Amino acid sequence: MIERDYLIVGAGTAGFSACEGIRQHDKKGSITMVGNELHAPYERPALSKAFLQKSHPHPHEFCYHAADWFVKHKVDLRLGTFITQFNIERHLAVLGTGQTIHFDRAVLATGSRALRPQVAGYDLGNIIYLRTMADALALREMTPLEDGVTIVGGGLLAAEVAASLTLTKRKVTMLSRDVALWQHLVDPVTAEWLTTYFKAKGVTMHLRDDVSGFEGKTIVKNIQTKNGGRHTVSLVIVAIGSEMNLGLVRNTPLATPKGSPVNEYLETEEKGIYSVGDIALFPDKIYGGVRRETHWEHAKQSGLVAGGNITGRKRTKYEYLPHYSSKLFDLEFEFVGDFQLPPVRVVTEGAREKRSFVLKYMSGDKLRAAVLCNRKPAEVEAVKKHIRGDYTGK
Ligand SMILES: Cc1cc2nc3c(=O)[nH]c(=O)nc-3n(C[C@H](O)[C@H](O)[C@H](O)COP(=O)(O)OP(=O)(O)OC[C@H]3O[C@@H](n4cnc5c(N)ncnc54)[C@H](O)[C@@H]3O)c2cc1C
Incomplete structure (x- = not known):
């Protein structure tokens, strides 16, 4: 022992x-x-x-x-x-x-671990659930061998992987049940703008459709979709969320x-x-x-x-204002605040076309969260201060 x-x-x-x-x-x-x-x-x-x-x-x-x-x-x-x-x-x-x-x-x-869809063929070869270094190493080795990559999902991780692989000149297709990328994170206008941005970068999009099964004998050859579609694939990355x-x-x-x-x-x-x-x-x-x-x-x-x-030598209360980043092509995003509720009232500052803007998610008079695209670090700090002030009075 x-x-x-x-x-x-x-x-x-x-x-x-x-x-x-x-x-x-x-x-x-x-x-x-x-x-x-x-x-x-x-x-x-x-x-x-x-x-x-x-x-x-x-x-x-x-x-x-x-x-x-x-x-x-x-x-x-x-x-x-x-x-x-x-x-x-x-x-x-x-x-x-x-x-x-x-x-x-x-x-x-x-x-956490990557979520697996409960459909036939989800564990076939050439389907990668990106969570660990071992998964990323497998992806690094396998992408050059295949003609293109199909990414299932339309959230943070799916979009990041699609952007990264497009930047390395891979042929990338995205398949998502959502109507637009990041649909659950940003307002509909921004989600639509981002989707158009990806298309302009060469990413093929199949939206409003969901996987109903993966086909293949040993490795995946086709994805069947709920709308009755059938897509030929060679390498698939599934990024549909995680579980604890x-x-x-x-x-x-x-x-x-x-x-x-x-x-x-x-x-x-x-x-x-x-x-x-x-x-x-x-x-x-x-x-x-x-x-x-x-x-x-x-x-x-x-x-x-x-x-x-x-250790018992310190007694600190945990206080955390959510903050995370994402990078898609030349767009650097910072997410600050609470994104657990859908964006209902969003105030936009700056211009999407100029790739520099702030989305402020309001709850009544309070600033609940903000998404900053290509803005200075000082602005991120100002948003944090604003949210803290609104919610804690400090
Ligand atoms: C590809 C990818 C990109 C991401 N990008 C971002 C980002 O840009 N910004 C951001 O804020 N967050 C990002 N995240 C999320 C972020 O990485 C996680 O929130 C963070 O890693 C969580 O850390 P953790 O230590 O709690 O858990 P994990 O990182 O999941 O680590 C837990 C570890 O414990 C191990 N483990 C579990 N059970 C056992 C056991 N019984 N015995 C031994 N070991 C065990 C697991 O295998 C794992 O190695 C990303 C996640 C992924 C997968």
């Missing part, structure tokens, strides 16, 4: 940040971080952007630190290893290797359909066990209620805060 002060389950951004947070306040406590991926913690957002756009990307370029960082900071990092059992009462975790860790305190940072990895704690109060509930310190109802990143369902100190966010900045911040708190 291995004895540890801290166990971190999952070696993504949130797990890694928790590790950093612990080491900022406790230099000596023993830490084991276990992750089932093969690569040291890396910047996942790059997988749909810089990684795909580079001619010879190497995984190491995207890792937060080389292996010696973990040695230097006395972190026992176990990669390529699943935790298969997590016993909350006994504070025990069983690894896929058969070893058992008895921990004093733990951070759950198991993140909460299987380890299923049927416990640490897993609900909405996330892993935590208090304002990111601690679950089990003392000494924290949840961070994509899985955490945390009290929202800005908009009220509870919130779950599946973005990088939250993974980083929540990991750092929980890492500090778990």
Whole structure:
């Protein structure tokens, strides 16, 4: 039996940040971080952007630190290893290797996996669900072998992958059930403008149609659609969303359909066990209620805060104003605020045609969220301040 002060389950951004947070306040406590991926913690957002756009990307370029960082900071990092059992009462975790860790305190940072459509043929060869470095490496190897790429989905990730592959001169087709790209994120006029922008860049669009099945004997050859269409394909990327990895704690109060509930310190109802990143369902100190966010900045911040708190030498309440970025061709977007409600009243500043604008999503008199396209960082900060002022009075 291995004895540890801290166990971190999952070696993504949130797990890694928790590790950093612990080491900022406790230099000596023993830490084991276990992750089932093969690569040291890396910047996942790059997988749909810089990684795909580079001619010879190497995984190491995207890792937060080389292996010696973990040695230097006395972190026992176990990669390529699943935790298969997590016993909350006994504070025990069983690894896929058969070893058992008895921990004093733990951070759950198991993140998400790509959503698979429940249709025939979803697991055929040449269908990629882009989530991990291994998926991105497979994509890098396979795209040059095939005639073109078909991307299923019309949201953030699907659009980023389509833009990145188009920039590398791949023939890209998008298939989405929505009427326009980013339909659930921006107002209809902007969504239509963006879709036209993609078409002008050479992306073929099949909209208002959904996959009803994938055909092929060993690898995918056709996509059948609900409208009765049949598209010949050679390589497919499915980007239709993600779902939480909460299987380890299923049927416990640490897993609900909405996330892993935590208090304002990111601690679950089990003392000494924290949840961070994509899985955490945390009290929202800005908009009220509870919130779950599946973005990088939250993974980083929540990991750092929980890492500090778990040492007992720090007690920080988690307050997070959602903020994430996206890049499509020469359009750099910043999303600030709450996008969980559809945009009803949107005030537009600037001009889409000039590729520089701000969409302000209003809730009554309050600024609830904003999308900034090709604007200066100072404007992002001003929007954050405005939203905070409107919702917290601070
Ligand atoms: C291609 C792509 C592009 C993205 N782009 C952006 C972006 O531009 N901006 C943005 O804000 N967000 C982006 N995101 C989302 C962002 O990457 C996630 O919100 C963030 O990675 C969540 O971090 P996490 O550590 O909570 O979870 P994850 O990154 O999912 O890491 C969790 C890790 O735990 C491992 N794990 C799970 N269960 C176990 C187990 N039982 N044993 C061992 N290991 C386990 C998982 O395999 C994984 O390695 C993107 C996501 C993807 C996939």
